[in-house]
Amino acid sequence: MLELEAAVERILSDIAPLGTEEVSLIQAANRYLSEPIVSSQNLPAFDNSAMDGYAVLAADVSTASLEAPVELRCVGETPAGQPPGPPLQSGECWRVFTGSPIPANADAVVMQEDVRIDSAKLGRVQVLDSARPWDNVRFRGEDIKSGHRLAEAGTKIHFGLLASFAAVGLNSLVVGRQPRLALLATGDELVEPGANLNVGQIYESNRTMLKAMSDEVGCQTKVFPIVRDDLDVTRNALATAFAKSDVVISSGGVSVGAHDHVKAAFESLGGRLEFWKIAIRPGKPFVYGRLGKAYFFGLPGNPVSAAVTFLLLVRPALIRFQGGAETGLRRIQGRLAKAIRNPGNRRHFVRAAVDSDGCIDPVGMQGSHVLSGLGQAAGIIDVPPGADWESGRQAEIVLFP
Numbered sequence: 001m002l003e004l005e006a007a008v009e010r011i012l013s014d015i016a017p018l019g020t021e022e023v024s025l026i027q028a029a030n031r032y033l034s035e036p037i038v039s040s041q042n043l044p045a046f047d048n049s050a051m052d053g054y055a056v057l058a059a060d061v062s063t064a065s066l067e068a069p070v071e072l073r074c075v076g077e078t079p080a081g082q083p084p085g086p087p088l089q090s091g092e093c094w095r096v097f098t099g100s101p102i103p104a105n106a107d108a109v110v111m112q113e114d115v116r117i118d119s120a121k122l123g124r125v126q127v128l129d130s131a132r133p134w135d136n137v138r139f140r141g142e143d144i145k146s147g148h149r150l151a152e153a154g155t156k157i158h159f160g161l162l163a164s165f166a167a168v169g170l171n172s173l174v175v176g177r178q179p180r181l182a183l184l185a186t187g188d189e190l191v192e193p194g195a196n197l198n199v200g201q202i203y204e205s206n207r208t209m210l211k212a213m214s215d216e217v218g219c220q221t222k223v224f225p226i227v228r229d230d231l232d233v234t235r236n237a238l239a240t241a242f243a244k245s246d247v248v249i250s251s252g253g254v255s256v257g258a259h260d261h262v263k264a265a266f267e268s269l270g271g272r273l274e275f276w277k278i279a280i281r282p283g284k285p286f287v288y289g290r291l292g293k294a295y296f297f298g299l300p301g302n303p304v305s306a307a308v309t310f311l312l313l314v315r316p317a318l319i320r321f322q323g324g325a326e327t328g329l330r331r332i333q334g335r336l337a338k339a340i341r342n343p344g345n346r347r348h349f350v351r352a353a354v355d356s357d358g359c360i361d362p363v364g365m366q367g368s369h370v371l372s373g374l375g376q377a378a379g380i381i382d383v384p385p386g387a388d389w390e391s392g393r394q395a396e397i398v399l400f401p
């Protein structure tokens with residue numbers, strides 16, 4: 001049986017990125033940058049106020065206090081979005097708002113809560129608190145300097161990066177092309193959620209789960225109808241799925257049971273099985289194969305096995321197609337909240353939550369059919385064969401995306 005890392009290596013070494021395309025910023029979430037992003041602008045582009053208040057010369061109000069206010073003449077105002085007022089002279093102030101450019105010479109903003117306005121003294125502002133130079137001023141370029149590299153090629157685009165790209169004026173990005181992905185589920189017992197269930201039948205849940213998981217890495221995913229456990233039906237379903245896809249992912253039917261037809265159907269279409277069976281639990285039966293230019297991943301039917309094999313073996317491939325740099329999942333350390341044993345001879349990926357103290361807490365029953373824990377878990381602990389870990393021991397959790 002293949003070791004997990006060897007299997008991932010093998011898959012990744014087969015995959016070349018699919019090329020690039022330009023997309024608008026608004027469509028770029030969860031895509032992968034094909035080029036580094038360098039800002040052509042300063043952010044902010046001009047010195048501006050961090051508060052609603054009054055731009056002043058700090059020296060004028062260095063001694064201001066409630067007992068000894070300093071009176072200034074307010075000589076104008078600039079709402080956000082307008083050009084700055086004329087240079088400020090000693091004894092003057094200028095009304096500004098959050099984001100307003102401040103006039104030349106002004107070197108501080110007094111917030112409006114720290115002034116008093118006497119209606120009898122038109123245009124006069126009493127400053128009630130001292131200011132130091134550059135109080136409440138945001139400097140040109142203090143956030144992002146023109147020429148600064150905001151992100152490297154291969155970076156996954158998340159909301160924070162998108163905000164910074166938009167803020168420096170970008171409206172499109174060159175990103176890796178997304179794999180066209182087909183999702184199939186096989187099994188005579190499977191019924192669409194919401195339909196009537198006869199005794200012995202179950203609701204199909206893998207396609208919904210895998211669709212969400214593939215969206216997280218930005219694929220163009222198409223969900224196909226449930227496939228009956230019949231060799232010809234499975235072959236036809238696979239043929240349809242492969243017709244317009246870079247990647248086909250099926251679930252179920254990859255074991256050795258009399259009703260498992262996926263491997264045979266794939267091979268009868270001319271598909272080449274690269275390997276099946278990985279030394280992990282859950283997820284031992286896992287098929288990787290190639291058909292022409294397309295790739296095939298046959299996941300086990302048990303939902304937890306499908307989830308774990310997708311995350312560990314398929315997700316890296318989907319990222320590699322798009323030129324993503326980081327194909328693995330994030331890992332963090334913490335103390336075990338419970339003891340864990342692995343008496344078996346395969347690595348066991350144990351679903352676990354992370355509690356508010358940062359402790360890693362295995363969740364409930366660990367059978368590969370058990371869905372309750374999957375809903376609560378933050379990730380999986382990689383527990384080697386023979387492990388006998390006491391509670392409180394330091395451990396590592398591989399985080400779900």
Ligand code: AMP
Pocket residue numbers: 185186187189190202203204205206207251252253254255257300301302303369
């Ligand atoms: P299989 O891999 O086809 O032998 O299926 C293993 C177990 O997973 C069986 O109990 C199936 O009923 C269940 N199963 C297979 N496919 C799905 C699916 N798409 N949704 C939910 N359970 C499934």
Ligand code: MG
Pocket residue numbers: 186187188229252253259301
């Ligand atoms: Mg089945």
